[in-house]
Amino acid sequence: MTEKEMMQKNIEEFSRLQDYMVDSEKESIAYKKMKRRYTELKVILTASGINLTELDFIKE
16 A cells, blocks of 8 residues: 555545534544544644644544
8 A cells, every 4th residue: 555545545544433423412432432433533643744734624
Protein backbone atom coordinates (compact mmCIF):
# COMPACT_ATOMS: atom_id res chain seq x y z
CA MET A 1 0.00 0.00 0.00
CA THR A 2 1.43 3.37 -0.97
CA GLU A 3 1.67 6.29 1.43
CA LYS A 4 -1.07 8.10 -0.51
CA GLU A 5 -3.39 5.10 -0.26
CA MET A 6 -2.71 4.83 3.48
CA MET A 7 -3.54 8.51 4.01
CA GLN A 8 -6.74 8.11 2.01
CA LYS A 9 -7.71 5.08 4.10
CA ASN A 10 -7.04 6.95 7.36
CA ILE A 11 -9.01 10.01 6.22
CA GLU A 12 -11.97 7.84 5.21
CA GLU A 13 -11.85 5.97 8.53
CA PHE A 14 -11.64 9.26 10.45
CA SER A 15 -14.72 10.59 8.66
CA ARG A 16 -16.70 7.36 9.06
CA LEU A 17 -15.76 7.11 12.74
CA GLN A 18 -17.05 10.61 13.41
CA ASP A 19 -20.39 9.67 11.84
CA TYR A 20 -20.65 6.73 14.25
CA MET A 21 -19.66 8.91 17.21
CA VAL A 22 -22.38 11.45 16.47
CA ASP A 23 -25.00 8.68 16.61
CA SER A 24 -23.70 7.21 19.90
CA GLU A 25 -24.25 8.11 23.53
CA LYS A 26 -21.15 9.84 24.89
CA GLU A 27 -21.19 7.79 28.09
CA SER A 28 -21.40 4.42 26.33
CA ILE A 29 -18.51 1.97 26.25
CA ALA A 30 -18.65 1.94 22.45
CA TYR A 31 -18.28 5.73 22.29
CA LYS A 32 -15.26 5.62 24.61
CA LYS A 33 -13.60 3.02 22.36
CA MET A 34 -14.40 5.10 19.28
CA LYS A 35 -12.98 8.17 21.02
CA ARG A 36 -9.68 6.36 21.58
CA ARG A 37 -9.47 5.48 17.86
CA TYR A 38 -10.55 9.03 16.95
CA THR A 39 -7.62 10.39 18.96
CA GLU A 40 -5.19 7.92 17.34
CA LEU A 41 -6.34 8.86 13.85
CA LYS A 42 -6.19 12.55 14.66
CA VAL A 43 -2.56 12.19 15.78
CA ILE A 44 -1.64 10.12 12.69
CA LEU A 45 -3.26 12.56 10.27
CA THR A 46 -1.84 15.66 11.97
CA ALA A 47 1.66 14.14 12.03
CA SER A 48 1.27 13.41 8.32
CA GLY A 49 0.57 17.06 7.61
CA ILE A 50 -3.18 16.72 7.02
CA ASN A 51 -5.13 19.85 7.97
CA LEU A 52 -8.11 18.61 9.99
CA THR A 53 -9.94 21.96 10.07
CA GLU A 54 -12.50 20.86 7.48
CA LEU A 55 -12.55 17.16 8.37
CA ASP A 56 -12.91 17.26 12.15
CA PHE A 57 -16.50 18.10 13.07
CA ILE A 58 -16.40 16.41 16.50
CA LYS A 59 -13.55 18.68 17.71
CA GLU A 60 -12.86 16.87 20.99
